[in-house]
Amino acid sequence: MNIIVINSSPHKNGTSVLLTEKFIEGAEEAGHNVYRFDVAFEDVGPCEGCDYCISNGKCVKRDSMDKLNPHLLDADLIVFVTPLYYFGVDAQLKLVIDRFYANNYRIMNNKNKSILMATSADANDWTMTALEAYYDTLVKYLGFEDVGRILATGCYVRRDIENSDYPRQAYLLGKSL
Ligand SMILES: Cc1cc2nc3c(=O)[nH]c(=O)nc-3n(C[C@H](O)[C@H](O)[C@H](O)COP(=O)(O)O)c2cc1C
Known part of the structure; x- marks a missing residue:
């Protein structure tokens, strides 16, 4: 499979990057x-x-969307990786998703699979509710098949996630495909 991993965290050694x-x-x-695309270190402007x-x-x-788009259109699986920012995807990831607009129907016709991996400081049972609702709606609209998600709650900083089972889960998810 052709897989693209879109990691949006601006932390080079943070939690999302470990996943x-x-x-x-x-x-x-x-x-x-x-194909890995680290949005925070690319030049991606907003859809106007x-x-x-x-x-x-x-x-x-x-x-930089010119760099990502050929991979996007050739992908079988798109993996979205984001730190939770105010209960949603961070701005960097939203920039990329909004720019899907230029290829909306091509992306829809691709029948991609998708995965969500997210990290957060809090670990309430509602911490990821809004993010999941957004992701579920996005994949429904785009016709993607969700094939997995890792919601790494309680991971404020790197050592939190290093001391958790989430990195192993991310590895196993990749290996299971
Ligand atoms: C602007 C901003 C907003 C955040 N919003 C939330 C939030 O809504 N809920 C939460 O649990 N953590 C929130 N966090 C914490 C991050 O999600 C958390 O520290 C995450 O592990 C950072 O991932 P990274 O190291 O990959 O960037 C926020 C952090 C920042 C900088």
Whole structure:
């Protein structure tokens, strides 16, 4: 499978990146082709809603989405990795998702699989509720098949997640594909 992993955390050694690395380790061991895109270290601007793409079939902007798009359109599985920011995806990931607009129907027609991996400081039973509702709605709209999620609650900083079972779960999820 062609897998793209979109990691949005701005922390180079944070919690999300550990899930990213472990997932990729497992997926590559299982023989999959993985493309990793670290949004926070790329140049991705917001969708301006100009609708240039509606009449021209591509986005008016030239930035790192030009790098991601060929992989996006060729993917069998898209993995979204985000720290929880105010109960949703962080702004970096939302930038990328909004820019799907320029390829909306191509992405829909691809019948991708998808995975959500998220980290958060809190560990209430409602901590991830809004994020999951957003993700479930997104995959329903785009026609993706959700094939797994890891919701690493109670992971404020790196040592919290290192002392948890979540990295192993991410590895096993990648390996199981
Ligand atoms: C702007 C901001 C908003 C956050 N919002 C939440 C939140 O709503 N709920 C929560 O439990 N943790 C929240 N956190 C904590 C992060 O989700 C948590 O520290 C996470 O592990 C950071 O991941 P990273 O190291 O991969 O960037 C927030 C952190 C920041 C910087």
